[in-house]
Amino acid sequence: MLELVGLAKHYPMRGGLRVRAVDGIDLSIGQGESVGLVGESGCGKSTTGRLVARLQEPTAGHILYRGQDIGHWTRRQLRPIRTEIQMIFQDPYASLNPRHTVGTIIRGPMEVNGLKPPGGLEHRVKELLEIVGLNPEHYNRFPHEFSGGQRQRVGIARALALQPALIVADEPVSALDVSIQAQVVNLLQGLQREMGIAFLFIAHDLAVVRHFSQRVAVMYLGKIVEVADRYSLYGRPRHPYTHALLSAVPDADLDGPPRERIRLAGDVPSPINPPSGCRFRTRCWKAQDRCATEEPALVQLPDNPDGHLTACHFPEDPGTRGADVVLDPALRR
Structure with missing residues (x-):
């Protein structure tokens, strides 16, 4: 449509x-x-x-x-x-x-x-x-x-x-x-x-x-970094930014184990002069040299279900959720 x-x-x-x-x-x-x-x-x-x-x-x-x-x-x-x-x-x-x-x-x-x-x-x-x-x-x-x-x-x-x-x-x-x-x-x-x-x-x-x-x-800084149906995105996020967003969602499970929250370093770069390559690389814990020189395409990864698109050179393990990624232990609840 x-x-x-x-x-x-x-x-x-x-x-x-x-x-x-x-x-x-x-x-x-x-x-x-x-x-x-x-x-x-x-x-x-x-x-x-x-x-x-x-x-x-x-x-x-x-x-x-x-x-x-x-x-x-x-x-x-x-x-x-x-x-x-x-x-x-x-x-x-x-x-x-x-x-x-x-x-x-x-x-x-x-x-x-x-x-x-x-x-x-x-x-x-x-x-x-x-x-x-x-x-x-x-x-x-x-x-x-x-x-x-x-x-x-x-x-x-x-x-x-x-x-x-x-x-x-x-x-x-x-x-x-x-x-x-x-x-x-x-x-x-x-x-x-x-x-x-x-x-x-x-x-x-x-x-x-x-x-x-x-x-x-x-969406991050003018670009779409991941697209998926809601079950796939919330259950198996692949982009590090999506993991960080999901880790910030309040946890209503009071009986479960405490969750770690990902705290991103720095501020969102200016849309006037965005970073080269991957725009998320300045705040990403997985960034490597390739991320600064080559912009990742929004594509379906080999182990992703149909319709799940990700723009990342080094996507997260599909077996983990963003809430399980530990970046800042000081934020343990």
């Missing part, structure tokens, strides 16, 4: 420098599939989501949607597919116009695209409010009258108004209380099953991604 090929987004700066937010990534999403995109803050996840939704123009590469390269289409060319690709934004407080009522906010996309649903726009809006778990009587209320979780539900209703085939969810629960996060994630999961909507689910919470996504892509 969607395929990203060599997708890149560079932001120009003074002095001829460029911020390489996304620097050549390959990723695919099937019809009705949910794909998670995880990584540290600043790795390029949100930029990737905005490129997919065509809210930004890519610097290079291709965005193939149903076989058509929409990466450099004009606004007029994009208009027919705008109804098919929608976005749920991270901040439910900033993504809704405080001057408009909920009814106007959800009705807006349908009016712009000239849709005339059976029963009229108001009936459809109230129907959508009910679908996302809000009271249809909230039609005339303003955003400030809702809680954060309710506002995010309004954002979801707005995204559903045009009956999209693909939704880009940019950290849709990170700004919400933990008690509300599960409700919103379960709502999205139910909608995905019932309506067959494909999702690009961007998040930094690995537990949420594991619950929601069928496949997961791990």
Whole structure:
């Protein structure tokens, strides 16, 4: 359904420098599939989501949607597919116009695209409010009258108004209380099953991604370093960065043996001047000379299951999990 090929987004700066937010990534999403995109803050996840939704123009590469390269289409060319690709934004407080009522906010996309649903726009809006778990009587209320979780539900209703085939969810629960996060994630999961909507689910919470996504892509400094189905990625991670991420997930098993946590040395390098070769090598405990001169390709390793892709010259042993790799004994729980 969607395929990203060599997708890149560079932001120009003074002095001829460029911020390489996304620097050549390959990723695919099937019809009705949910794909998670995880990584540290600043790795390029949100930029990737905005490129997919065509809210930004890519610097290079291709965005193939149903076989058509929409990466450099004009606004007029994009208009027919705008109804098919929608976005749920991270901040439910900033993504809704405080001057408009909920009814106007959800009705807006349908009016712009000239849709005339059976029963009229108001009936459809109230129907959508009910679908996302809000009271249809909230039609005339303003955003400030809702809680954060309710506002995010309004954002979801707005995204559903045009009956999209693909939704880009940019950290849709990170700004919400933990008690509300599960409700919103379960709502999205139910909608995905019932309506067959494909999702690009961007998040930094690995537990949420594991619950929601069928496949997961791990991103580091503008590059995708590992892609696999959730069972393979969480059970047999191969890239050292994925191991480090998984070791940071809180352990709910209080009766089991204490886990070691991998503490990465140094900070994430600047996307203005990323390291040569493998971008993770400056923080990797397995880095060797080859890592500085040769960029690893995102490929399937001989002992990996189908569809499990890794970009590493010296991948981790598939028999171990990231949580079992001891790098810093001082962090023993």
